[in-house]
Structures are given as structure tokens and as C-alpha cells.
Amino acid sequence: MVDKNIYIIQGEINIVVGAIKRNARWSTHTPLDEERDPLLHSFGHLKEVLNSITELSEIEPNVFLRPFLEVIRSEDTTGPITGLALTSVNKFLSYALIDPTHEGTAEGMENMADAVTHARFVGTDPASDEVVLMKILQVLRTLLLTPVGAHLTNESVCEIMQSCFRICFEMRLSELLRKSAEHTLVDMVQLLFTRLPQFKEEPKNYVGTNMKKLKMRAGGMSDSSKWKKQKRSPRPPRHMTKVTTGSELPTPNGTTLSSNLAGGMPFIDVATPISCASSEAASAVVSPSTDSGLEFSSHTTSKEDLTDLEQLGSPGYSTATEPGSSELGVPEQPDPQEGAHVEKAQSASVESIPEVLEECTSPADHSDSASVHDMDYVNPRGVRFTQSSQKEGTALVPYGLPCIRELFRFLISLTNPHDRHNSEVMIHMGLHLLTVALESAPVSQCQTLLGLIKDEMCRHLFQLLSVERLNLYAASLRVCFLLFESMREHLKFQMELYIKKLMEIITVENPKMPYEMKEMALEAIVQLWRIPSFVTELYINYDCDYYCSNLFEDLTKLLSKNAFPVSGQLYTTHLLSLDALLTVIDSTEAHCQAKVLNNLTQQEKKETARPSYETVDGTREASNTERAASDGKAVGIAPDITGLHLPGGGRLLPEHGKPGCSDLEEAGDSGADKKFTRKPPRFSCLLPDPRELIEIKNKKKLLITGTEQFNQKPKKGIQFLQEKGLLTIPMDNTEVAQWLRENPRLDKKMIGEFVSDRKNIDLLESFVSTFSFQGLRLDEALRLYLEAFRLPGEAPVIQRLLEAFTEHWRNCNGSPFANSDACFALAYAVIMLNTDQHNHNVRKQNAPMTLEEFRKNLKGVNGGKDFEQDILEDMYHAIKNEEIVMPEEQTGLVRENYVWNVLLHRGATPEGIFLRVPTSSYDLDLFTMTWGPTIAALSYVFDKSLEETIIQKAISGFRKCAMISAHYGLSDVFDNLIISLCKFTALSSESIENLPSVFGSNPKAHIAAKTVFHLAHRHGDILREGWKNIMEAMLQLFRAQLLPKAMVEVEDFVDPNGKISLQREETPSNRGESTVLSFVSWLTLSGPEQSSVRGPSTENQEAKRVALDCIKQCDPEKMITESKFLQLESLQELMKALVSVTPDEETYDEEDAAFCLEMLLRIVLENRDRVGCVWQTVRDHLYHLCVQAQDFCLLVERAVVGLLRLAIRLLRREEISGQVLLSLRILLLMKPSVLSRVSHQVAYGLHELLKTNAANIHSGDDWATLFTLLECIGSGVKPPAALQATARADAPDAGAQSDSELPSYHQNDVSLDRGYTSDSEVYTDHGRPGKIHRSATDADVVNSGWLVVGKDDIDNSKPGPGPSRPGPSPLINQYSLTVGLDLGPHDTKSLLKCVESLSFIVRDAAHITPDNFELCVKTLRIFVEASLNGGCKSQEKRGKGHKYDSKGNRFKKKCKEGSMLRRPRTSSQHTARGGHSDDDEDEGVPASYHTVSLQLLDLMHTLHTRAASIYSSWAEEQRHLETGGRRIEADSRTLWAHCWCPLLQGIACLCCDARRQVRMQALTYLQRALLVHDLQKLDALEWESCFNKVLFPLLTKLLENISPADVGGMEETRMRASTLLSKVFLQHLSPLLSLSTFAALWLTILDFMDKYMHAGSSDLLSEAIPESLKNMLLVMDTAEIFHSADARGGGPSALWEITWERIDCFLPYLRDELFKQTVIQDFEKPEIPRATSSSSPGSPVASSPNRLSPSPDGPPPLAQPPLILQPLASPLQVGVPPMTLPIILNPALIEATSPVPLLATPRPTDPIPTSEVN
DSSP: OOOHHHHHHHHHHHHHHHHHHHSTTOOOOOHHHHHHSHHHHHHHHHHHHHHTOSOGGGSOHHHHHHHHHHHHHOSSSBHHHHHHHHHHHHHHHHTTOSOTTSTTHHHHHHHHHHHHHTOOOBOOOHHHHHHHHHHHHHHHHHHHHSGGGGGOOHHHHHHHHHHHHHHHHOTTSOHHHHHHHHHHHHHHHHHHHHTGGGSOOOOTTOOOSSOOEEEOOOOOTTSGGGOOOEEEOOOOOSSOOOOOTTOOEEOTTSOEEOOOOGGGOOOOOOOOTTHHHHHHHHHHHHOHHHHTOSSTTOHHHHHHHHHHHHHHHTTTOOOSSOSSOOSOOOOSOOOHHHHHHHHHHHOSOGGGSOOOSOOOOOGGGOSSSOOGGGEEOOOTTOOOOOGGGSOTTOOOOOOOHHHHHHHHHHHHHHTOTTOTTOOHHHHHHHHHHHHHHHHHSOGGGOHHHHHHIIIIIHHHHHHHTTOSOHHHHHHHHHHHHHHHHHHGGGOHHHHHHHHHHHHHHHHOOOTTSOHHHHHHHHHHHHHHHTSTTHHHHHIIIIITSTTSOOHHHHHHHHHHHHHSOSSSOOOHHHHHHHHHHHHHHHHHHHHHHHHHHHTOOHHHHHHHHHHHHHHHHHHTTTTSHHHHHHHHHHHHHOTTSSSOOOSSOSOOOGGGOSOSHHHHHHHHHHHHHTTTTOOOTTSSSSSOOHHHHHHHHHHHHHHHHHHHHHHHOHHHHHHHHHHTTSSOSSOOHHHHHHHHHHOTTSOHHHHHHHHHOGGGHHHHHHHHHTSOOTTOOHHHHHHHHHHSSOOOSOHHHHHHHHHHHHHHHHHHTTOOSSOHHHHHHHHHHHHHHHHHHHOHHHHHHSOOOOHHHHHHHTTTTBTTBOOOHHHHHHHHHHHHHSOOOOTTTOOHHHHHHHHHHHHHHHHHSGGGOOOOOOTTTTHHHHHHHHHHHHHHHHHHHHHHOOOHHHHHHHHHHHHHHHHHHHHHTOHHHHHHHHHHHHHHTTTTTSOTTTHHHHHHTOHHHHHHHHHHHHHHHHHGGGOSTHHHHHHHHHHHHHHTTOSOHHHHEEEOSSSTTSEEEOSOOOOHHHHHHHHHHHHHHHHHSOHHHHHHHTSOOHHHHHHHHHHHHHHHHHOTTHHHHGGGGSOHHHHHHHHHHHHTOOOOSSSOOHHHHHHHHHHHHHHHHHTGGGHHHHHHHHHHHHHHHHHTOSSOOHHHHHHHHHHHHHHHHHTTOHHHHHHHHHHTHHHHTSOHHHHHHTHHHHHHHHHHHHHHHGGGOOOHHHHHHHHHHHHHHHHOBOOOHHHHHHHHHTGGGGGGOOGGGSOOSOSSTHHHHHSSOBHHHHHHHHHSSSOOOOOHHHHHHHHTTOOOTTSOGGGGOOOOSSTTOOSOOOOOOTTSSSOOOOBOOOOHHHHHHHHHHHHHHHHOGGGOOTTTHHHHHHHHHHHHHHHGGGGTOOOOOSOTTOGGGTTGGGGOOOOGGGGTSOOOOSSGGGSSSOOOSGGGGTTHHHHHHHHHHHHHHHHHHHHHHHHHHHHHHHHHHHHHHTOSSOOOOOSHHHHIIIIIHHHHHHHHHHHTOSSHHHHHHHHHHHHHHHTOGGGGGOOHHHHHHHIIIIIHHHHHHHHSOOOTTOHHHHHHHHHHHHHHHHHHHHHTHHHHHTOTTHHHHHHHHHHHHHHHHTTOSSHHHHHHHHHHHHHHHHHHHHTTOSBOSSSTTOSBOHHHHHHHHHHHHHOTTHHHHHOSSSOOHHHHHHHHHHHHHHTSTTOHHHHSSOOOOOOOOOOOOOOOOOSOOBOOOSSOOOSOOOOSSOOOOOHHHHHHTOOOOTTOOOOTTSOSOGGGOO
């Protein structure tokens, strides 16, 4: 079967042949004519061939193409026929009839390219001619783009491109055709550059002997015939650069070799360990099978390349690929020998190896044009390229880098704005194609192209930035972006220049500068800033480089300034600037987010990133000469410089020495090979840490200052740097020379003056030696030398400078020329020639020197001989064509060229190294620099803009800044942010009345508020100062009543709902008024106006609703609930902000403070887990609020309630409970008047506290605090005066005290071991300034054994109960039934609540502990006293005529009428609640007091009966535990002193109550109590004290007129009391007899009998008393008490005498009645039973009142009294009635009844008071 393709070809033949025949010229049809015609003949021949085959592949492509190509070449065919042939060829290509694998294909492709690019035809009319041109374009495009196109040679590709350019730029052609040509070119450029990575660069140093140079020229477009193709002559360069040993080539295994072979050709001969890999790589370069790119993305190639890379990469060979780029990196140097050997196998002639690098042309011709010698002009029709030009048998090498380089060079030359041939269209075209090229390929990996980019391309692009045409400007910006995006690491200084230019465009105030240009420049910057890590690289490579501008800083400033509209109008430029600023924020924020996600801290990232670079760095340690030179130099030069490697430490190294193209390419080349291993000398490693950068920036500032000073006065600058330690002292010439060379900011003129100074000869030598002149011709070296400074004008100075120069140049180049003088003369001649050729003044006067004259001038100067003529000629042309520019002399283009050259030289030194850093390194540094400007700009834009999107952008910017600052913990940034945002919430600026409507109707304020709260919730951890602003906002919301209800409702103890609102309710009176007003206004005003007066408008209501809604979304409450997650420091700041709100006149009122206080308390409770850390703050605040308060107010009440709430919640926490209880003493420090006003709350709070936490209170001190509080609240006891005094004195600084420093209540050390102080101590201290130490008089009084009663209460001092007490322990009056405290007015409800609390403690045995027993007893007694007589007794404590009262008035109770009439509360909004106004409770008062008294009785009785068992169980427990604590004794003495006696006194006190029922009940209890079984164990002393402390005081009291209304009841009471006395006396007579003071006791009893006889008005007592008395006398007589001991059974004793003497005063007849006979025994026996029987408790009176059980008690509220609290007694009131002779009690009696402080629980240090045991 015949191949279908054959038929296709035959069909095409017929069409073309038919067209040829139809042409008018063929009139005859004989076969002969066809034979004669060469075209028809070849078609005929082809037909025969085709008929003889079945497969097209049997013939070479050339065979079936040749006839068609001949038609195309023929000059005789017309356009249409040529067009048909072209169409056929195009079809063959697109149908893929040509087999790419066929060996003849390459030749066929060459022929086709040649034919089509040189197509000839007879023109007819322009339109149809253009159709043929169009077809030519089409074929060329198809040819290059189909797979077979890969066989084309470099020359053919250049021809093809040139043909397209010719059509493109031929202005006579139609636009359509020109545009088609442009599109064709775009496709071709894209293809060629896409294939770039597949091409290998030839080994650079393997220079072929015969290289073809391809050039395209863009000149002379006007006339199409001027197109020329030039070939470079293969002449080797005449002055070969001598390559020194510096020419190193890294070979694959990472070592570096250098060799210096004869002929100056570097060559490598190394057995590499991976030669197999290398050879593979090398073969890939040439072998057509893999690399010809049969498909465009030839997979084989890339796979092979990858394997090469892996193998080569393994031993540390750093390939040219970028770490992040996906392109294939190509190893730059396969082993040259292998390469060579492969190539020999492929082509016999070496000339076909394309050359990669330009030869080292002299500086004169490294421009676009080749040097004069190299131009072969060819005939205008272009060279005919046929197969015959190739020697038979040589293979055609497929195209590769050379044609791409040539194309690239041509495109760059098109963009040169200074070339007059380049029209605007051409420049635009060039830029367009360059854009395509850069978009298609990673050009920077190709060294040959990089050289072009660094120099001409950047140069032209920057020149184009100054053109007026916007389209060119825009296109060049586009190309620049592509350049810097992909290869900025090779273009460090170019980029600096570019960015500076853009900044100039943006800031220039030129009216001609169009707005669009500024906008585009900004856009270009924004686009660059968006490149990941670009900004970081700017910062590292410029801001942290000594000799570069601070690009990042300047740009940030510029952008931020530009984001602020001057006119107030927002333009796009402003938003663009903002965008750029936000780019940094965005990327940083993204990195932070990523880190948060990966949980990777910045540090770890740095750590992991570092080692990888450092290892690479390590492999090539100092093996690399360049690095060794640069670093080594720096180290050698400046060992003492503090860490400052002056950049570019080394000299200009040999291989960089020659100016011009070559040295750039070499530098670039070495740069790319070791891209990641090179680090700038100023850094210590590839990722310097931020500290190092800060140091560098500081040094940079100093260097700039030093430079400025040098430019004014060199000496001064050097001196400054020496002072700052940047240059050594004394001056080190090498170091200074180095600095002069590398600091581009120095004034060249000053350098010249300084170096040429006669004093600095040594410096001049060092300066010259920093140049490397090896291999440079004298004029080239001189050019380099004179660029470094400005040559001064004086001849001797010039001579000095030139002598040093020639000396150094000769040394570098092996001493050419006869001698130094010859050399010097030549150098001088060059300078003269330069002046002659280029100085305008000289040229005006005479014609410039010719070459001949120049030669003539130098005749015989070279040591008598002539210089080499060739050299002179070259020098002459070099100087003539390119002036040696003296720095700072020229202007315009010459100067530009000079500056550009300097820039290129700098780029070649180590200074030009550009560090690429991983994104996110140094984010923190950048953020610290940008946040200020950014937040300012954001705030401005947010403020000024109305557009939704822009506002959103600003807010997201704010949020991102917040996220970053939170991530890095930058609280200053975050505070700043919050403060800025708070301004926009409109909360601080508005007045309260308008706030809801203003805030509600301002959507921007909503956004701001939501953002503020969102950020505070999310990143509260790093908020510090900002809390204040947030609190201000919250306060405003509170005042405007916009906060959610939950936030303004607070807990309350008294309110029945348990909650009250902090917000003011409108008081009814106002409300009424407003109704009337509105009614009036409604009457008076007409329609529309009335609404304004009538209340809030609908808009306002709507606005308020919106506002409330917005605040709800803000969720301000979350701030409280989430505070438990805040870092401690932030929490403390938040609390500080809340504490700072205390009422003052201007800013805050009481309610604000109360609101903040509530927030504070809620926050503390949220943070109970770490309350210890914040307790101090809260306590101080509460102290301040409570103790400093002069009057009662809402705030004080809230503070008190808050303190109790905290205590209730926190007591469960062991670690803090002690401190919390201590803090309750704050309440005791309050002013009594204020405290009484909050007694209600405190009473309820304490009740709650005790109910919930009684079990958590362990220490006696804490119980003391609580009981004192109960006393102060319940019974109006004044808080201990010591506290009051200190509270006032310490007022100013009290806030600073910690709990432990709270003014020590125990003014005597006594308290330290017993946990409280008796109140008399406190009072005494209060009474006198300072602390009293026992004075001598006190001591004398005490030691005398007599107690002088009634001096002043100060003298109540008695020896303490034990030797361990230092200091006086003044005593409580234990001889009074009352506790003797000054009871102020008290609140009934409070008393009830306190009693309830107390009963809770007493009734639950678990809550009674050794620590609180005595306190409990004492409190009971105080409450008894408070409830006495229904709480209203006149409270005259002492009997009127009591003579001990001389100075006791201070303790007189104030009349208590005040107690019922409480002051109304001041704070307006609370008048309604409070229930303190007692009007409403008057009826209930007597009943409640009645209950209280009975409840108290019951409690005392309970305690009394249980005391013994409780104490013994404690003692038992202690024995088991064997704790080392205080010994608990359960013996009767202890029990008497601590429990029974005080309790009996308490019960006795109620026996004197004015209410009959209470009295009777009390007496019954007292009787039971005294006769209880446990009491029988007491010994005589205790019984005596029972009389002295309980019974006598009771009887004394009952003599007063207690209840005038109830005379009968009183009689009965007195009778029962006197009976009780005699019963107790008789029952305990036997122990009492043992007392030495028995007589006194007995006389006292008689005394009472006397008084009672005459007390009542009825007969009741006068009958009962004698009965009792008789009873007693008879019993005593029976006991033979009246008989004197010495007369055994004898006469009456002294006692008998005294007794009757006394009785006779009031019952004169009793003696006769009883003792008619002297023996009295008969009466005795019947009496005793009576005595006992009557003691039974069942007496009718006693049992009458049923025991009123107290109301069931709830758990007690919480309290915390201070350590002290022993109420104290008035001056000693012993129950002895006034008598004519004062009874002086003897010491024994007093000691027996020694007033042990009521609640003294002996401490371990304090054994049972010894004084009790006589």
C-alpha cells in the first residue's frame, strides 16, 4: 500500500506545475520546452522518483523539497507562483511529512531556511506582493516552531529572525503585515527562550581556535537594502589578557583548582570521581538524539539533566539552580576533556563549535558595534547560504545558545534610546520581545546572557524611565519588574538605582510630570513589594550594607507619606501606597499564622535554616582564592576593627581587573556558580541574627557621619572614625586606602587631595596597591586608576600620583618597557592625549592630535628606542573613542557612562553579593520599622474614607498588625493600635446624652468598636496601656446605658432578688414632671414641632437599637469571663486600669467607680486560680474605697459588698484564705458612722460567709476578726480604737500596705501570743499618744499587793496572768455583768442577722473550736447587752452613786435614743431600697428583740452545758495527736475562767432586763446553770469569784429601778435572785469556809440582805429575806462556823460578833428569835433539806416562761474581725456595795478572782495563769 503522504506531495506538485504552465510565458506545450525549463524539469524528475517508491521515508527530505525551494529562490517566478510553492512547503511542515529522525533532515531544513529567507519573485502590485511576504512569514514561523525546526543551525535561526525583523520595521509595508511579523517574532522568541534551559553553555575556558561570531544589526532601517549581516573575523584578540592563577573553576567535587599554562590558557586536568556523570552531561550537550528537542519538552533531556544534577549535587557541588525554582539547573562545566572527546566524534571541524563568550574586546568596542578590525561588509543582498558552504561530511550542529545570545543582544540594542536609528516603534518592539523572553525562560541561569543584562539592558531600561512617552515608560517598568523578580541577586546596584529612580519619580514636584507616571511608578513598587521576601532582601542587602542607601526605610517613609492625602481627597496613589505598606504586614501576618499553625517558632526556623547554608559555606572554605583574598585581606588589615569588615575587603581581584565586558561576565559567572555559598563579607554567616544587623546599622550611621566630615575635611573624617573605633589608631594605611576605595559616598576630589598630600606618601603607596593592574594595557590601567579619585591640577602633585601608579603597574606586569621613566612618560602622554582629544577649550584653539603626531611625540622615549607601534595605535584609538572621564568633571551622557561603569565595577566586587533570604526571616525587624507609619496611614485612610471596601481594607490591616504584634509580643504596638481604634469608636468624644444616637448612626464607629473588642478578646495577652482606653469606652457605654443588662446588674446581699442594677433609674418625680411638660407642650405647640419635645425621635430610637445591637455583638462581657486566660502582666494592667477609676470632680463620678469596681471584682473571681498574684491590688483598692470614705455612699456599699463576696468565694482556696480573712479587717478600719450605714449588707454577707465557709476558718486571729465584725455590726460596738487611729493616720499611704502590714492592732506584744488584746489595752493606748510602757508608778502600785480602785482607768494595770507577758496587760472589769464596751446605735435587722450567724456557729459543734470558743462567748455577751431592754435601755452602765466612777465618763454609753432614728441615705437612687428607715419595722421591733434575747439565752445555756464535754473532747483529741500546739486543759479552773464564768455573767445580765418574760427566763437559766452537776467540781476560789463576778453584780443591778412599769415583776425577780444567792451560798458553804476572805464574803452577803429588805414597796421581799437569812445562819451555826477555833467547842468567834453587828442594823430582833439559847444545833437538821429542796428548778416562777427557742438559724454570714477584740471594762466594779468604810480586799481575794481576760485561751508559751493558783 502506497504511503498517503506521497499522494499529498504529488498533488502539491500538480498545483505548482499547473500554475507555472498557466503563466503567459509558456505558450508551447512540447515536452522539449519542459525539459529546457529547469523548474519544470526538476518537478518532472521528482514525479518519477515518487512513482517508484511506496514509503516517503525511502527518500531524503531534500529530494522532494528541492523543486519547491527552487521555485521560491527563482527570481523569474511571479509572486502568486512563489506563494503557491510557499504554501506547499508550509503544508509539508505542518503535516509533518519531514521525518525529524532522518539523517538528511538537517540539511533539508538548512536549505529550506536559506531559500525562504532569500525568496525572490517578480513584483506585481504592492498588495499581492504583501501576500507573498505574509506567506514567507508563515513558513518561517512553522519551520521554527515544528519539531524539525530543532535541526536548524545558529546561522539559519539568525537569518530567519532577521527576515522577520526586516518586514516588521519596513515602514512602507502595510500595518497588518508588520503586525503579523511582530506576532511571528513573539512566537519565535517564546520558542527559543522556552528551549533555553535545554541548551548547555560550552565550557567557558575551552576557547575554540576558529569561532564564528553572529551579529544582527538594527541600523539603517530607512532603506531596506541596507540590511547587513556581519561576521566577526576569527582573529584572536591581539592583547591577550594574561590570566593569573586566580582563574579558578569549581569542578564537580567541590575542590577548586587553578593552573597557569603557557600561552595563558587556563585548562583543567583533574581525574574527577564522577567522570561518568560528567561525560553523560557532556554528551547531552551535543548528541542530537537527546538534545535536538524533537518534541519541545523533550522528556529524555530533562530526565537526564535531573540525574546529572543529583549526581553532581551530591558531593556538595552547588549547581546554578535556584533553591526554589522549578527550572532545570544546568551544570556549568562538564569535564572539558570528555566534552572535547565527544565533539570530535561528531564533527571533524572545530569551527562548528559555537562560541559562547564574546572575546575580550578592548573597552572601546564593548558596545553594540564590533571593533573596527572585525567588520567584513557583505553585499547588500545578504549572503547566499547554501549547502556547498559546508565541507562534505561535516555534521550540521543544531542551534543553541549562540543564536539566542545574538538575538538577545539585538533586542537589547533595539531598546537603546540614544541610538538615533531606533525609532519609537522599534524600541517598543524590543521591549515587547524582551518581556516575552524574560517571561519564557530563567535567563539568569545563562551566564552569557547575564552579562548583557547587567550592562546594556539595565542601562537602556533606566534611560527609558526618563522618556515622556507613557507606553515606553510602562513597557520598561514591566521589563524591569521581570528582571528584578527573577535575577535581583545578580543586579544589586542596578536595583538600587532603579528603586531610587522610581522614588524620584514619585516624589518629584514637577508640574510636567503626568499623574499616570507617578501612579505607574508606585504600582511598580507595590508589585515588587509583593514578591515574597523581596522586602526582607531590601532590608538585608541595602539598609544593612554600609555603602548602600537605606532603601527599605526610605521607601517605607515615602509610602507612608504618600498614603496621606494632602488635599484630603483620596486618590489611587494614596491607596497604592497603603497597599505597599500593607504588603509587608500581610506577608508577615501570613508567616505568623503559618508559624502558629505549624507551631514553629521563629527561632526553630532560623536554626534549621542556618546549618544547611553553613555546610555549603564550609565545603569551600578558603579554597576559593577570591574569598580568601577578600576575607583574608579584611582580617589582615583590620584585626582591631570592632567587627567591621569593611566591605570588599580584598583588592579588586585579578580576574575582575580588566574593565569592560569580560570582567563583568567573569564576575557574574563566578557569582552564579557559587550562588548560595557566597556571603557578603560584612556578615558573619548567611543568616545574620538581628543583633548583628543592628550593629551594622549603627556602624553605618557612624560611617555616613564620618564620610560627610571627610568630604569637608579629610583629616577630620578619619579622626572621627578613629574615635568611634572604626579605624585603628595609629592610622593603618592599608585600611584607610581600602576604605577610600570602597566607599562610594566619598568626594573624589577630597580623596585626590588627601592621597596626593606630601605627608601621606605611604598612604599613596597603599592606595595604589589596592588596584590590580595585571594584564591591563597601560591606558586601561590608568583609566581604572583615574576613576578612583579626581586628579588635582598641580603638576608636582600629578607627578607624585603618576610615579606611584607606573611603579605599581610595572610590578604587576613583569616590568615591560625599558625603565620606569619610559613608563611614566607614556602614562603622562596618555593623559595629555585625553585632554587634547576631549577638552573643549583645547579643541577650540587647535585641531585634535592625529595618530601620527601621537607616535611622533613618543619617539625614542622608551629608553632611547620607540614603543611598539601597535600598542600606541591601540591606545590612541581607545582614548579617542572613549574619553578617560575625570570624576565630577563631566556632565550629560559622558558622566552617565562614567557613573554606570563605576556601578558595574562595584557589582563585580564582593560588595555586589546579594543575599537571598528565606521568607519570614527578619519579619520582626521589618515590622518594628513599618508599624508606626502603617498604623498612622491606616488610621488616616479609615478616618477619611467612606467607601466600604477601603474601610474593610483598613480594618483588616489593623487586625493583621494586631496579630503580628501578638505573635511577637509587642505590646507597645498593640496598645497603639487599640488607642488609635478607640478614637474611631466615637465613644470618647461624644456627650452622654447624644451618645446612643451618634454611635448608633455611625457605621464606621460600629466597625471600630467591634474591632477593638474583637482584638482585645483575641490578643488581650499583650494589651498593656490600651486597657485604659477600652475601659474608658466601656464607661461611656455604661453611662449611656448601652451595656447588656448582665453587666450592670450586681450581686447584693440585702435585696430580695439578690441583684441590683448599677444604673440610675429615672426618679418618679422627674418622670411626672416630664409628663406634665409634654402635655403642656402638646397643647401649646402645633403639629410637626411637637415631636421634638416629646421624647426621642424614631431615628434616635432606631439608632439606639442599632447601638445596642452592635454592643451586643462586641460582647464586652467576654472581657471579664475570658480574663482567666490572660497573661499575668496583662491581667495586672487591666486591673490597674479599673482601679484607676476613683471618683473625682472632673472625670469620674461615683457610679463609674462602682461599675469599674464591680468589673474588677468579677475579674478577680474569674481568676481565682491565681488570685494570689492580683490580691494585693484589689485589697489596696478596697482599702482605699472603704477606709478613706468620709460619708456613706453607693460606692462604699459596693466596696463592702464586694469585699464580702470575694471572701465568700475565695475562702475555699487554701493558699489565699488567710489573706482574704485578714482583708476583712478593712471593714473594722472604716469610720464607725460609715460602717453602721452598711451594717445591713455586712450582716447578711457575714451570715453567708459563715454558712458557706465556717469550716475553712482555722486560726484564732481570723475568728477574732469575724467575731469583732459581728459585734460591731450587730451591737454597734465601736471598732477597736487602735485601728481607727491607725486608719486615720495612715490614710495617705494605706493603699500601699500589704495585709501583713495592716496597722498592727495589738499595740502590746501580748496579743502576739494570745491572739487578741483586751480592749482596755486598746482604749488605754488610744487615750494617750504613743504606746504606754509600764511606768514606775504602775509597777509600784501593782507590786504593793493592793489594788487602788478608782484612780484612772489607766491604773487598771495588773500583773499579767503569767510571767511570759511583757508589758502591762490591763484588764477587763470582770466584776461587772456587762462587757463594758461602748455600744453605739445598732441596726435591728443587722443584730437579728448576726445573732442568726452566731447561733449557726454555736449549734453546730463542728464549728466551735478552741480558737473561737472564748470569742464566741464574748460576742454572745455583747449581743446580750445590745438586746438588753429591747435594745433601748438608757445604758447607764454603772450605778449612779458609784464612787469608782470618778473618771469613767469616757465609757458612759451614749444615750441610745438615736439607735432607732437612722440617718436617711444620701445617695439619691437608693432611697427607695434599704429598709433602713425604721418606720416600717417599728411594730416588729419589740417582738424581734424579745426573740433575740431568748435565743441568746438559749445559746448561752447550750454552751454552758456543753462546755465541759467540748473541752474534754479537745483535750483528748490533742493527746491523741500529740501535737506540739497550745495545751488544752479541761480542768475546772480553765473551764471556769474561760467558759462558765463569762456565760453566767451573760445570763445574769439578761436577768436585769426590763422585760419581765426575759428576766424570768434568764433567772431560770441562771439557776439551772449554777446548780448544774459540772459546776460542783469547782473549788473555793472559783466559787468566791462566782459571788464576786456573777451574783453580787446581779444583785447590785437589780436594786436599780430597771422596769418602773412592772413593779410587781421586779419584786419577784429580786426575791428569786436573793433566794438564789442564799442557795448557792449554802450549797457551797464548806469549800467557801476554807477562804481567808470568808468574812468579807459573808459580810457582803449580809449587806445585800440589808439592801433587799428595804428595796421593795411590797411585803414580798421583807418576808422572804429574813427567811433566807435565818436559813443561812442556822446552817452556818450547825457547821460551827461561829465558834472560835482556838477555844475548842468554846465561845463565839470574832465572826459571830461582826455578823450580828451587821444584822442588827436591819433585823434587830433576829438574833433573839434564832438564838435564845447558845446552842443552835436543833435548827440545823430541818434547814438543810429545805435548802436543797428549794434549789430544785421547778419553782413556779422559773418555769413560767416556756423556753423560747430561737428562730432556726441559717449559716452565719461572713466576717473577718481583726486580731484584737477584747471589749474592756470600766474601772473595777467589784460587786461590793458602797459602805461607810471602804472595804479593802486583801490581795489573796483579788488574786483568786484575778481578772483573767475573758477569752484568754492560754497559748503554749503561756501555761495556765499561775496567778490563779494562790
